[in-house]
Amino acid sequence: MTLLLKDGRVVDPSRKADAVGYLLIENGKIAGSGKELRRAGKNTPRKGDPAMEILDLRGKIVVPGLIDMHTHLREPGFEYRETIASGSEAALAGGFTSIACMPNTNPVNDNRSVTEYICRKATECGLVNVYPVAAISVKSEGAFLTEFQDLKAAGAVGLSDDGKPVMNAALMRRALEYASSIDMPVIAHCEDRDLSAGGLMHEGFVATELGLPGIPAVAEEVMVARDLLLAEFTGAAVHIAHVSTAGSVRLIREAKVRGVRVTAETAPHYFTLTDEVLRGFDTNTKVYPPLRGAEDVAAVREGLRDGTLDVIASDHAPHARTDKEVEFEYAASGLTGLETSLSLSLRLVADGILTIPALIEKMTVNPAGILRLPKGTLAVGADADITVIDPDREWIVDRKLFRSRGKNSPFHGWNMKGMAVLTIVGGHIRYRDF
Amino acid sequence: MKLKRKDLLGIQELSVEEINLVLDTAESFLEVSTREIKKVPTLRGKTVVNLFYEPSTRTRTSFEIAGKRLSADTINISTSTSSVVKGETLIDTAKNLEAMNPDIIVIRHSAAGAPHILAGLLRQSIINAGDGAHEHPTQALLDMMTIRSKKGRIAGLHVAIVGDIAHSRVARSNIHGLSKMGAHVSVAGPATMIPRDIEKMGVRSYTRIEEAIRDADIIMMLRIQTERERQSIFPSLREYAQFFSLNSRNIDLASKEVLIMHPGPMNRGVEISPEIADGPRSIILDQVTNGVAVRMALLYLMTGGSNP
Numbered sequence: 001m002t003l004l005l006k007d008g009r010v011v012d013p014s015r016k017a018d019a020v021g022y023l024l025i026e027n028g029k030i031a032g033s034g035k036e037l038r039r040a041g042k043n044t045p046r047k048g049d050p051a052m053e054i055l056d057l058r059g060k061i062v063v064p065g066l067i068d069m070h071t072h073l074r075e076p077g078f079e080y081r082e083t084i085a086s087g088s089e090a091a092l093a094g095g096f097t098s099i100a101c102m103p104n105t106n107p108v109n110d111n112r113s114v115t116e117y118i119c120r121k122a123t124e125c126g127l128v129n130v131y132p133v134a135a136i137s138v139k140s141e142g143a144f145l146t147e148f149q150d151l152k153a154a155g156a157v158g159l160s161d162d163g164k165p166v167m168n169a170a171l172m173r174r175a176l177e178y179a180s181s182i183d184m185p186v187i188a189h190c191e192d193r194d195l196s197a198g199g200l201m202h203e204g205f206v207a208t209e210l211g212l213p214g215i216p217a218v219a220e221e222v223m224v225a226r227d228l229l230l231a232e233f234t235g236a237a238v239h240i241a242h243v244s245t246a247g248s249v250r251l252i253r254e255a256k257v258r259g260v261r262v263t264a265e266t267a268p269h270y271f272t273l274t275d276e277v278l279r280g281f282d283t284n285t286k287v288y289p290p291l292r293g294a295e296d297v298a299a300v301r302e303g304l305r306d307g308t309l310d311v312i313a314s315d316h317a318p319h320a321r322t323d324k325e326v327e328f329e330y331a332a333s334g335l336t337g338l339e340t341s342l343s344l345s346l347r348l349v350a351d352g353i354l355t356i357p358a359l360i361e362k363m364t365v366n367p368a369g370i371l372r373l374p375k376g377t378l379a380v381g382a383d384a385d386i387t388v389i390d391p392d393r394e395w396i397v398d399r400k401l402f403r404s405r406g407k408n409s410p411f412h413g414w415n416m417k418g419m420a421v422l423t424i425v426g427g428h429i430r431y432r433d434f
Numbered sequence: 435m436k437l438k439r440k441d442l443l444g445i446q447e448l449s450v451e452e453i454n455l456v457l458d459t460a461e462s463f464l465e466v467s468t469r470e471i472k473k474v475p476t477l478r479g480k481t482v483v484n485l486f487y488e489p490s491t492r493t494r495t496s497f498e499i500a501g502k503r504l505s506a507d508t509i510n511i512s513t514s515t516s517s518v519v520k521g522e523t524l525i526d527t528a529k530n531l532e533a534m535n536p537d538i539i540v541i542r543h544s545a546a547g548a549p550h551i552l553a554g555l556l557r558q559s560i561i562n563a564g565d566g567a568h569e570h571p572t573q574a575l576l577d578m579m580t581i582r583s584k585k586g587r588i589a590g591l592h593v594a595i596v597g598d599i600a601h602s603r604v605a606r607s608n609i610h611g612l613s614k615m616g617a618h619v620s621v622a623g624p625a626t627m628i629p630r631d632i633e634k635m636g637v638r639s640y641t642r643i644e645e646a647i648r649d650a651d652i653i654m655m656l657r658i659q660t661e662r663e664r665q666s667i668f669p670s671l672r673e674y675a676q677f678f679s680l681n682s683r684n685i686d687l688a689s690k691e692v693l694i695m696h697p698g699p700m701n702r703g704v705e706i707s708p709e710i711a712d713g714p715r716s717i718i719l720d721q722v723t724n725g726v727a728v729r730m731a732l733l734y735l736m737t738g739g740s741n742p
Contacts, residue, residue, distance in 0.1 A: 211567030281547030327545035
């Protein structure tokens with residue numbers, strides 16, 4: 001089948017392309033833009049070709065399919081929260097064509113059979129590309145390394161004990177060295193468990209007033225510092241997950257200047273919400289790392305602007321009502337993010353923090369590079385994974401309409417501007433809303 | 435004047451007028467407790483549920499007596515006797531109570547914010563009888579009533595609160611209330627018990643008791659939690675008693691007319707020495723007496739009663 005995307009603003013940071021024009025898709029691959037076709041001596045496709053579907057995308061932005069490198073799909077083990085199928089549906093609605101899923105399932109994705117199970121399930125539902133991230137340590141217990149090479153062979157694209165830190169520095173060192181030798185990224189969940197113990201929210205004035213035990217910013221920062229030092233010492237690469245504090249941004253920025261092989265991500269809630277939203281004890285605002293203070297939010301935004309933070313990932317963490325409709329202290333942490341991530345990120349453009357190409361870079365080519373995925377580009381011959389964004393579409397977040405099983409969003413009722421209106425995976429239109 | 439709010443969740447959201455209304459009403463109820471027949475028919479036919487998820491003797495008894503002296507039917511539910519042990523959620527328990535049509539639910543819970551869940555869900559009035567380390571509004575109201583009756587005013591007084599500020603709901607509610615009423619509040623405790631940015635609540639904070647109580651008109655000592663896993667935030671009770679207790683040696687730093695308060699239960703010989711607790715400056719038992727009056731006033735006002 002042939003698909004012609006006509007008159008949209010085609011933004012492809014992988015090739016530094018940004019121009020209004022058309023994009024031709026043939027047999028599930030990118031066939032090229034008008035200029036590329038002319039250069040190749042091919043005819044411009046014309047109206048009236050019965051085998052071709054033409055979509056008029058005037059006023060819309062055509063970008064490589066978005067990649068969310070940090071999600072929790074909860075399957076196997078916690079299907080009441082999310083499944084690979086429901087998470088994939090949510091991804092499509094949010095404009096994501098590829099998602100990486102963290103290993104804190106039950107059983108933990110720490111061996112070939114779980115990785116294969118996830119890959120098989122994802123293939124069966126056949127909606128988006130699902131890339132499993134496997135555990136660094138057996139059961140993510142921080143004691144013994146998992147079989148990195150076997151996991152990679154089974155389909156795992158990265159390693160992380162996400163949800164838990166690797167508290168043992170020696171084990172982390174070995175993980176970095178070994179993973180680096182097989183070109184597998186390590187994604188570090190940076191949290192010193194002793195410093196964060198018992199904490200329920202960011203340690204600051206709001207926690208003091210609410211009487212909730214705090215998680216200090218330094219609980220994240222000492223581990224960021226440790227992992228940067230380990231990366232520097234071993235020469236291995238490290239990717240820092242869900243950066244939430246000003247100190248972490250500063251440490252990563254300084255490390256990059258020194259030449260440390262570090263990349264880093266943050267999530268929309270860390271550049272959008274402060275700990276002030278915890279007043280009222282809404283359990284949908286409970287997330288780890290916790291929502292921080294205004295200076296941290298400002299620093300995260302600056303880190304995105306100056307390139308210290310390479311990636312925006314949702315840390316999509318769906319939970320069931322039973323996990324959240326309890327006392328704040330007992331509530332599960334995490335928020336559902338796949339369906340609000342793009343719109344919240346577009347606010348950075350409205351706020352003048354990022355340009356559209358700079359934003360799209362953090363949601364396509366950068367995560368693709370870190371996970372070594374052949375994705376995130378509209379180059380001729382690439383898989384036709386494409387997201388079309390209507391930057392002017394206004395909508396109101398309604399959690400009841402989420403495809404995700406997790407309705408736990410602190411953004412319910414928010415007015416948004418801009419959303420994904422068309423999601424194409426492998427040349428197939430999987431989601432359309434215009 | 436009436437109290438125009440469905441719930442009492444904290445002092446933070448109360449206005450000065452509302453605080454004065456509660457204190458004035460409480461003073462008018464004090465007399466009931468001194469009668470031969472300590473009962474008025476004011477709340478006859480009303481039902482008050484005391485839902486206590488945390489052990490409490492003083493507060494629960496005080497609410498129960500307050501309700502009974504106003505002729506309300508009071509029912510006490512504590513974790514050991516209810517379906518809580520069966521694993522029912524707070525929300526389900528609350529909805530079941532609601533279905534039995536009480537008028538007021540008084541809740542004490544170890545989790546901050548638990549009363550707020552009920553307030554948002556139930557049509558009944560919710561009174562927070564202490565939620566985690568967040569607020570304990572009726573304690574602060576009875577403390578303010580006690581200060582006002584003993585000193586004739588609150589505005590302009592220097593109040594020192596000493597102890598584990600970080601884990602104290604009594605401290606938080608009193609800081610809100612006393613500051614609103616115009617008092618100057620100092621807090622003191624080991625640095626590990628002073629929560630971050632406490633100064634932004636409008637208090638001065640110290641890590642030596644001597645600095646906080648200097649020229650104080652009121653000293654409020656807080657209970658040190660000995661029963662929980664608090665060991666790692668200070669070296670030992672012995673050291674605490676040596677450096678943070680109120681005793682006959684350091685009390686002279688305070689104003690000559692200083693009055694000593696404690697929300698109870700006291701650890702005699704730890705945060706307060708017996709001769710201070712039982713001495714002429716102590717108004718600790720007045721607090722307890724006033725507690726009943728304050729809770730009578732709240733039950734009365736929250737069921738629609740007014741004070742001229």
